[in-house]
Amino acid sequence: MAVSASDPLFHPCVYHEAFKVELQVKRPLMPIHLSPEQVGLDMLCLCGQLDLLIRAQTQQFQEQLEECCSPEESDSFQIQGSEILDQMLQCLEHLPKPMPQLEDYLDLIGLSAMFPRVEVFLIQGSPVEMLERPLMDDYFSHIAKLNQLLVLSQQLEEDINHLGSHKYIAHQLSVIYQVISSFRGIKMFSEIKKEIEANFKQLKQSLVAEAGCRHEPQLSAQYVSWILEMTQNISSAVMSLPEELTEDLHPALTFMAQFLS
Template sequence: MNSESLVKPCSYDPSFKVDIRSHEPLWCCAMTSSDVLVEMSALLSQLESICRKENEPSSQVSQQTGGKRKRHYSNTFQNHGMVLIERMTNLLQKTMSPVPTLLEYLESNSCAILFPRAVLYVKNPTAKHTPIKRAPMDGYFSQATALNQLISLCHQLQHDVTTMTNHKYIAHQIALLYQSINQLGNPKVLLDHRTSIETTFKKIKAELEKEGEKAPCLNSELIFWLQNLTSSLVQSVKTLSAELTSQMRPAMKYILQSTT
């Protein structure tokens, strides 16, 4: 025997629809054309990065394909890519009127020069594009990461050597600092700092490995040396010399020319 339903669902009312705004800024303000271009470049750089990763051949060689490497396209990549395109499209609403299409805007600002993979994806998100071996932005993030790591280690050492009473791990941190310098190649602006670490590191190790010391601590002379070293390194990085930013220059030049 069938009984009456306890609850009768109401028909859907579109006015109750909730728009998802998880990718929108918390604080909205008026944007100039230069602001839009900078924000667009940030979104394109994200898309360029994931396109490069997705289109790179797999490191594993498949025997079934005669030794050729296979590419694997993931749903996560497609979802992420479409979200970025949607954010770019919404960003264009803050530009001139009439609002250009996304491709029109990218072509008028020569974005394909700096972000070739991203622009190809925008043109046809479902196509499997031929991998681009080299693009202007390829070295940007690695160099920016190395510079940021160097500054972060300097600040950490400055804090630890003055506030901590146990300098047990200072030598290890200095070794990491030395490796960070080496990651940037051989720029002349950092050569003196690297040489200074090489000539002083043994003294640091000897001071911290004295027998009977439960809480080893650097003497005042070595603390003074470390403070000077880290302060000088930070100042050298902040100059953003051509030697330290060679791989970042294309993006810096593009933004400067486009926003002036």
């Protein structure tokens, strides 16, 4: 079968390299100006990101050595590390001229002492683990535990109030107990821990369904009231950050205070 064909209505133009554009995915769409205080706070965040990246890479080095392999930087480390360094340099552009060197600036505002891995990385160009544990290592783990405790408490409170079955409440309570136990020397958490220990066995037993019972297990009003009071106390304590919960946060809080005062 023959098919008639006509010439195209329009021929696309040949691409010319003069029309090439460079994508800046990591840069803001609109130009912004950061104050010196904002630069300092942004640098704190970027140093934290780079420090965690270096820690992950040094851990990978250790695993490679244990497998009798030569340590090699991962592609993801090189890509992400370069992106963070680029963001750091972008931050420096907002400072008064002449723009300081990155290493000098971090040393000037105290971030080199807080993140020694970052300082060594900038000097040597490769990730190195520290012989002594930097103070900021405790910051990240402490923040993570506080966040976990807050989320678990809020979830338990939500489930107590709205779920038709309390079947898994004992399990949720045991998870909260484990997180609380990871905090050392916190008086308010020690008291909550003792309360859980005193009530847990009977609470768990009360949720065991009798043979042939078709009803979903429900806690008594007494236990519901106790759990709600406990979760509210935990949430209030974590969100208010009393002094005894901020000891491991002290380096970061002290640093931020100089820019927020």
